[in-house]
Amino acid sequence: MIGFLQRLFVRGEPVLSEATIRDAAAIAALHGVSFRRGWSDDEIERLLIERNTVCHRATAGRTLCGFILSRLAAGEAEILSVAVTGARRGRGLARALLNLHLRRLAGLGATAVFLEVDEDNEPARRLYRRAGFREVGRRPGYYQKDSGAPATALVLRRDLA
Numbered sequence: 828m829i830g831f832l833q834r835l836f837v838r839g840e841p842v843l844s845e846a847t848i849r850d851a852a853a854i855a856a857l858h859g860v861s862f863r864r865g866w867s868d869d870e871i872e873r874l875l876i877e878r879n880t881v882c883h884r885a886t887a888g889r890t891l892c893g894f895i896l897s898r899l900a901a902g903e904a905e906i907l908s909v910a911v912t913g914a915r916r917g918r919g920l921a922r923a924l925l926n927l928h929l930r931r932l933a934g935l936g937a938t939a940v941f942l943e944v945d946e947d948n949e950p951a952r953r954l955y956r957r958a959g960f961r962e963v964g965r966r967p968g969y970y971q972k973d974s975g976a977p978a979t980a981l982v983l984r985r986d987l988a
């Protein structure tokens with residue numbers, strides 16, 4: 828009976844909350860499978876320890892299904908990473924995480940949020956477009972495709988004030 832309830836809970840809707848240092852390993856693992864360049868547990872741990880880092884997570888039971896991580900300085904925030912586990916994508920989880928995150932950043936005094944996104948990353952571009960981000964710059968050759976060919980980073984901005 829307990830096993831059944833646990834399985835039901837794990838399969839249920841993810842819960843959004845602030846991440847803590849105890850999430851570092853799970854965040855590093857999800858980051859690692861989501862991006863070409865991974866971050867080590869230590870790198871994530873160091874970021875989470877910093878006072879100006881803001882990180883939210885989505886969890887189902889004890890399993891991390893998504894996170895979003897920013898750094899805030901002098902009233903401006905930069906979203907450093909956002910990822911949702913493959914099986915949970917396309918169901919609005921990143922949108923929910925981003926909305927919560929932007930509200931928190933505004934509450935902490937951020938008036939503008941920046942990020943870089945690969946111009947070929949359609950899901951991420953749609954996510955940010957819907958959230959009101961606009962393009963303010965381009966960095967050709969900033970990323971590398973799997974083929975080794977250069978890819979352009981778009982610099983996006985959203986004002987919060």
Ligand SMILES: CC(C)(COP(=O)(O)OP(=O)(O)OC[C@H]1O[C@@H](n2cnc3c(N)ncnc32)[C@H](O)[C@@H]1OP(=O)(O)O)[C@@H](O)C(=O)NCCC(=O)NCCS
Pocket residue numbers: 861862908909910911912915916917918919920921922923943944945948949950951953954957
């Ligand atoms: C980008 C990412 C976080 C989106 O997570 P998600 O939970 O699937 O996103 P949502 O379900 O909230 O959808 C966000 C938007 O992307 C669109 N989208 C989702 N999956 C898509 C796909 N495979 N192709 C095209 N658009 C897609 C959704 O339709 C939605 O746009 P809409 O509101 O205009 O309909 C996820 O794909 C991911 O983790 N990718 C790998 C890491 C990454 O690229 N992070 C972004 C770095 S800047």
